[in-house]
Amino acid sequence: MEVPILKQGDILIATVQAALTDSDLLQLRRALVEKVVKARARGIIIDLTAMDVMDSFASRTLREMAHMIRLRGAETVIVGIQPDVAFAMVQLGLSMGGVTTALDLEEGLEYLHRRFTRMS
Amino acid sequence: MENEINVPIASDHDVVVARHKGRGLATELGFSASDSTLVATAISELARNIVLYAGRGEIVLRTTHNSNRPGVMVVARDKGPGIASIEQALRDGYSTSGSLGLGLPGVRRLVDEFEIVSEVGQGTTVTVRKWKG
Numbered sequence: 475m476e477v478p479i480l481k482q483g484d485i486l487i488a489t490v491q492a493a494l495t496d497s498d499l500l501q502l503r504r505a506l507v508e509k510v511v512k513a514r515a516r517g518i519i520i521d522l523t524a525m526d527v528m529d530s531f532a533s534r535t536l537r538e539m540a541h542m543i544r545l546r547g548a549e550t551v552i553v554g555i556q557p558d559v560a561f562a563m564v565q566l567g568l569s570m571g572g573v574t575t576a577l578d579l580e581e582g583l584e585y586l587h588r589r590f591t592r593m594s
Numbered sequence: 595m596e597n598e599i600n601v602p603i604a605s606d607h608d609v610v611v612a613r614h615k616g617r618g619l620a621t622e623l624g625f626s627a628s629d630s631t632l633v634a635t636a637i638s639e640l641a642r643n644i645v646l647y648a649g650r651g652e653i654v655l656r657t658t659h660n661s662n663r664p665g666v667m668v669v670a671r672d673k674g675p676g677i678a679s680i681e682q683a684l685r686d687g688y689s690t691s692g693s694l695g696l697g698l699p700g701v702r703r704l705v706d707e708f709e710i711v712s713e714v715g716q717g718t719t720v721t722v723r724k725w726k727g
Contacts, residue, residue: 493610
């Protein structure tokens, strides 16, 4: 299941649309890290509203992805983690490390726009 | 047994199938969305361990009962290399595959009952139960 990546100004938006396998997650990471440079993006939003489970592999992969993207000069915001999924993550002992999270796509966009305004 | 689902595990795709079926069973038994997600997450971790360490194995899902409460029983079985030190594997932060190492202790926190039997060279069987809240 490939994750579509849309470009909106200097922001890339990846919307997960169904449960992702480990290879789907790695593929998403590859695609985003590549696209950040090609699209000269400054911000990336990953929308996890449709993600059924965030286990140790998924959270580690997303955390690493955010760090790679930061090294390429852009910022990642993870949005849409569902309450039940968040509860399971905490029970499992997982965190998103230093990755910025926001409630939904709208708040994620707002956050990035505020950051860009402050930086310019 | 009224409800037994056997999911062969050999790839990351099977991990998603197994957790999906586990969530379905929990929901069928009237588990809350939150508890169903805990079951699905536990299955995801157990099934991935099979793929990662043993290559292949199976997840068996069953309905079970504890006096008057229904529950989901998950058996994750493989004939892989086995675990030399279960005590160590159940400690947070331990991993032999260079992965996060939160696997088993994390899974134990997601469920109500957790048993592990493992023999080096023979394989590993993890059995967990979660009761309807």
